[in-house]
Amino acid sequence: MVVTYLDLVKAVDSVPYPDQSAYKTSVLEQSYVFLAHNGTPLGRILDSVADALSGEPEFVVDTTARTVQLTPADFITRNQVIASLAARWRAERRYAVLLGWRNELYTVYNPTSKAYLLIERAAAALFGVVTYGVHIVGYIPPNKLAGQPFRFWVPTRSPTKPTFPGMLDNTVAGGLGYPYGVLDTAIKECGEEAGLSEDYSESHLQPAGAVTYCYRHEYEDGLNLFQPEVEYVYDLEMSEDTVPKPTDDEVAEFRLMTADEVHAELVAGHFKPNTALVQIDFMIRHGIITPENEPNYLELLALMHRRMEYPTR
Amino acid sequence: MVVTYLDLVKAVDSVPYPDQSAYKTSVLEQSYVFLAHNGTPLGRILDSVADALSGEPEFVVDTTARTVQLTPADFITRNQVIASLAARWRAERRYAVLLGWRNELYTVYNPTSKAYLLIERAAAALFGVVTYGVHIVGYIPPNKLAGQPFRFWVPTRSPTKPTFPGMLDNTVAGGLGYPYGVLDTAIKECGEEAGLSEDYSESHLQPAGAVTYCYRHEYEDGLNLFQPEVEYVYDLEMSEDTVPKPTDDEVAEFRLMTADEVHAELVAGHFKPNTALVQIDFMIRHGIITPENEPNYLELLALMHRRMEYPTR
Numbered sequence: 001m002v003v004t005y006l007d008l009v010k011a012v013d014s015v016p017y018p019d020q021s022a023y024k025t026s027v028l029e030q031s032y033v034f035l036a037h038n039g040t041p042l043g044r045i046l047d048s049v050a051d052a053l054s055g056e057p058e059f060v061v062d063t064t065a066r067t068v069q070l071t072p073a074d075f076i077t078r079n080q081v082i083a084s085l086a087a088r089w090r091a092e093r094r095y096a097v098l099l100g101w102r103n104e105l106y107t108v109y110n111p112t113s114k115a116y117l118l119i120e121r122a123a124a125a126l127f128g129v130v131t132y133g134v135h136i137v138g139y140i141p142p143n144k145l146a147g148q149p150f151r152f153w154v155p156t157r158s159p160t161k162p163t164f165p166g167m168l169d170n171t172v173a174g175g176l177g178y179p180y181g182v183l184d185t186a187i188k189e190c191g192e193e194a195g196l197s198e199d200y201s202e203s204h205l206q207p208a209g210a211v212t213y214c215y216r217h218e219y220e221d222g223l224n225l226f227q228p229e230v231e232y233v234y235d236l237e238m239s240e241d242t243v244p245k246p247t248d249d250e251v252a253e254f255r256l257m258t259a260d261e262v263h264a265e266l267v268a269g270h271f272k273p274n275t276a277l278v279q280i281d282f283m284i285r286h287g288i289i290t291p292e293n294e295p296n297y298l299e300l301l302a303l304m305h306r307r308m309e310y311p312t313r
Numbered sequence: 314m315v316v317t318y319l320d321l322v323k324a325v326d327s328v329p330y331p332d333q334s335a336y337k338t339s340v341l342e343q344s345y346v347f348l349a350h351n352g353t354p355l356g357r358i359l360d361s362v363a364d365a366l367s368g369e370p371e372f373v374v375d376t377t378a379r380t381v382q383l384t385p386a387d388f389i390t391r392n393q394v395i396a397s398l399a400a401r402w403r404a405e406r407r408y409a410v411l412l413g414w415r416n417e418l419y420t421v422y423n424p425t426s427k428a429y430l431l432i433e434r435a436a437a438a439l440f441g442v443v444t445y446g447v448h449i450v451g452y453i454p455p456n457k458l459a460g461q462p463f464r465f466w467v468p469t470r471s472p473t474k475p476t477f478p479g480m481l482d483n484t485v486a487g488g489l490g491y492p493y494g495v496l497d498t499a500i501k502e503c504g505e506e507a508g509l510s511e512d513y514s515e516s517h518l519q520p521a522g523a524v525t526y527c528y529r530h531e532y533e534d535g536l537n538l539f540q541p542e543v544e545y546v547y548d549l550e551m552s553e554d555t556v557p558k559p560t561d562d563e564v565a566e567f568r569l570m571t572a573d574e575v576h577a578e579l580v581a582g583h584f585k586p587n588t589a590l591v592q593i594d595f596m597i598r599h600g601i602i603t604p605e606n607e608p609n610y611l612e613l614l615a616l617m618h619r620r621m622e623y624p625t626r
Contacts, residue, residue, distance in 0.1 A: 018331040019622050113608065182604040206600040210614055230611060232604055285598050287519040291495040291545055291626075295426060298543060298625045301523055305618035309332050312611045313604075 002267045005289070006296040008276040013213035013303040015226060031226065032061070034127050035069040036116060037078075042108055042310050044128030044226040052094075056085065070117070079118045086123040096221040098122050100162060105178040106131050111311040118178050125217070128226035130310055131175065134186045135278040136205065138171030138194070138236040138244060140256070150259040150288060152279075153244050155193075155251040157272065164272040168265055169251075170279065171236065171244060172196075182232050183207070190236070193251060194244035206235045211281050211304045215274070228308055233278055259288050277304055315580045318602070319609040321589045326526035326616040328539060344539065345374070347440050348382040349429060350391075355383075355421055355623050357441035357539040365407070369398065383430070392431045399436040409534040411435050413475060418491040419444050424624040431491055438530070441539035443623055444488065447499045448591040449518065451484030451507070451549040451557060453569070463572040463601060465592075466557050468506075468564040470585065477585040481578055482564075484549065484557060485509075486588065495545050496520070503549070506564060507557035519548040524594050524617045528587070541621055546591055572601050590617055 016022035032050040034043040045053070050068050054061040058081045060069040072078045090098040102121040108129045110116040117129075124131045138153040153171045157164055174189035176182065183205070190201040210232045218224040238244075244254045257265070262283075266276055281304055283289040284297070291297045329335035345363040347356040358366070363381050367374040371394045373382040385391045403411040415434040421442045423429040430442075437444045451466040466484045470477055487502035489495065496518070503514040523545045531537040551557075557567045570578070575596075579589055594617055596602040597610070604610045 017620060207597075207603045208600060209597050210604075210611055212611065212615060235600075284520075284522050287521060287548075290520045291523075298523055298525065298621070301618050302525060302620035305614050307330060307615035307619070308611070 001269065003269055004296065005266070005280050005294060005300055008266060008269075008271075008273070009213075009280065009300050009303050012215055012273045012277050013306055014216045015214035018309075027226075028066075030224075031128065032066045032068045034129065035067050036110065037069065037071050037073050039069075040111060040311065042116070042127070042129050043228070045126070046128075046223060046225060048223070049095075049126055075115070075117075078116075082117060082119050082123070086120045086126075089123075089126075095126060095223060096219040097125050097223065097225060102175075104175065106175065107178045107313075109311050109313050113311070113313055115178070116311075121175060121177070125225040125227045128228065130228040130230060130308055130312055132182075132230045132232070132313060133173060133175045134182060134189060134234060135170045135211075135231045135275065136172040136186060136190065136234040136236050137278065137282045138238045138242075139282070140238055140240065150286065152257050152259070152262055153194075153238060153254050154257045154262065154265075155244070155246070155254050158250055158252050161250060166252075167272040168270050168275070169272050170275045171254075173231075173275065173278075176232075186232070186234050192248055193246070194254075195247045196242075196244065200242070201236070204236055204238070206237070208233050208235045208285060209281070211274075211277055212306045212308060213274070213277065213304065214306055214308075228306075228310065229274065230308075230312060231274065231278060233281060235282065259283070280304070314582065316582055317609065318579070318593050318607060318613055321579060321582075321584075321586070322526075322593065322613050322616050325528055325586045325590050326619055327529045328527035331622075340539075341379075343537075344441065345379045345381045347442065348380050349423065350382065350384050350386050352382075353424060353624065355429070355440070355442050356541070358439070359441075359536060359538060361536070362408075362439055388428070388430070391429075395430060395432050395436070399433045399439075402436075402439075408439060408536060409532040410438050410536065410538060415488075417488065419488065420491045420626075422624050422626050426624070426626055428491070429624075434488060434490070438538040438540045441541065443541045443543060443621055443625055445495075445543045445545070445626060446486060446488045447495060447502060447547060448483045448524075448544045448588065449485040449499060449503060449547040449549050450591065450595045451551045451555075452595070453551055453553065463599065465570050465572070465575055466507075466551060466567050467570045467575065467578075468557070468559070468567050471563055471565050474563060479565075480585040481583050481588070482585050483588040483591050484567075486544075486591075489545075499545070499547050505561055506559070507567070508560045509555075509557065513555070514549070517549055517551070519550070521546050521548045521598060522594070524587075524590055525619045525621060526587070526590065526617065527619055527621075541619075541623065542587065543621075543625060544587065544591060546594060548595065572596070593617070 031044040034045045053059045100122045104121045105118040107115045108117040140151040155169045172193045187201045190196040215227045344357040347358045366372045413435045417434040418431040420428045421430040453464040468482045472479045485506045500514045503509040528540045
């Protein structure tokens with residue numbers, strides 16, 4: 001089966017937009033707005049999860065307004081409330097998404113980009129809050145004289161990974177855990193996932209924007225959770241000699257692939273969904289995908305840079 | 314006065330989004346939806362312009378649904394209707410925006426990206442339809458060994474230009490007139506506005522995405538028109554020896570400016586508004602603006618890549 005780049009992007013930015021008719025049926029009628037104690041919207045909570053929260057003392061569930069409010073005005077208290085709730089639900093094996101428990105805290109931001117709430121990574125989708133990561137595309141620039149096209153260092157995910165086993169990936173990727181910064185996380189992940197030295201990463205990592213989207217994903221228990229996501233994007237110029245080496249068991253192998261080979265793997269659906277989107281962003285920024293060769297050029301760009309309805313970093 | 318990059322972007326992407334409360338008062342309550350004969354939304358028409366159209370035989374104005382429908386099912390007829398209407402309004406000096414008559418046709422697209430309607434460039438804002446252009450940033454790459462930062466070839470607009478006289482601009486920019494393609498227009502404009510040869514432009518122009526936004530601008534007659542715009546973005550690597558030469562009277566002079574100088578001119582408000590946005594996009598893609606040095610990094614990216622509510626190219 002062959003898919004288009006637009007299919008790939010829509011599979012990741014899969015939540016309808018407020019001006020589309022499907023927004024009412026598949027967003028408004030299926031979920032509650034998750035509110036901060038001061039009324040700021042922070043995310044989307046599925047109806048069944050809102051039901052579960054109605055018995056919790058620190059939450060106010062308003063079935064008319066369809067909102068769930070977290071009431072503590074204090075940062076530390078909020079974090080404790082969410083941490084103990086998530087731990088209890090995990091122990092009860094209540095939600096499949098919590099089986100992927102990471103022991104890593106994600107930050108939810110308020111409108112002035114300050115940390116408002118810390119939440120276990122695996123629990124973020126239950127509250128539909130915005131999460132953050134870094135994605136790094138390692139590439140070898142084209143050499144026109146030698147007839148060499150763009151090439152990419154593409155890892156295959158380990159066949160034993162719980163999520164997307166065996167699929168192709170961006171060279172390096174990782175979540176933005178509290179309290180690390182964006183560049184710090186990028187450098188750390190380049191070491192952990194590709195065996196690159198801090199010096200090399202620091203001098204070669206080139207920030208190049210971000211992709212933003214709202215992903216909806218159905219877990220094993222049938223819960224179809226909302227996940228607004230931000231992936232900061234870095235380009236990493238490499239050479240044939242800068243061979244990335246897996247240093248953990250997350251990656252099976254790295255292969256050097258030409259832009260044509262990457263294209264073939266993308267449209268065959270072999271890339272992990274959100275890494276396909278990052279790869280497409282790279283190829284647009286570097287003129288591999290052009291207004292002339294891609295009929296959905298403008299729509300790709302818009303959907304990959306979704307404006308978030310909630311405060312972000 | 315010093316402004317932020319976010320101020321600059323919001324001044325161009327200045328129409329509220331459907332989930333914001335201001336959308337109701339400043340979009341829904343001030344304008345009608347411009348519909349194709351088959352009901353596809355194509356743009357936004359101000360109430361007073363919708364009033365003027367209610368007397369026109371080829372338009373159906375529905376004051377309850379707040380829609381204006383162009384009825385001819387045939388491409389040629391539609392173009393004639395719009396052309397004769399725009400010419401009549403121009404002769405009557407009815408709308409200030411038509412004083413900038415260009416004798417250039419813009420294309421309005423249907424959902425399958427086919428030409429649906431041709432409209433005089435100056436009349437596009439009266440119907441609030443999406444318009445298209447190309448913007449080209451001519452730059453000299455940094456030379457780390459020589460301590461040279463990114464530099465840009467920045468033109469000053471002629472002091473006699475009717476729009477934004479004396480302001481700074483992208484190296485080259487131009488509208489996408491029917492029936493020219495994107496790259497064709499870029500090459501043509503590089504010749505006209507910077508004296509660059511077709512060969513040079515063709516081998517050096519690098520497509521790098523597009524910026525999309527919805528601009529609202531008040532004309533001399535007080536009409537505050539909607540203008541959704543797409544600007545295809547090209548990077549053009551140049552050298553100190555590739556000096557662009559104005560070949561028409563639109564540009565007063567070109568100056569070579571460092572990234573720091575460009576930053577200072579941007580925050581001083583000296584760039585033409587939508588070229589500021591293109592310059593910011595370049596600086597994000599090339600790692601000059603980073604998640605570390607720009608607090609509104611994510612919002613800039615989202616607002617510069619607005620998803621259009623109407624069909625596009």
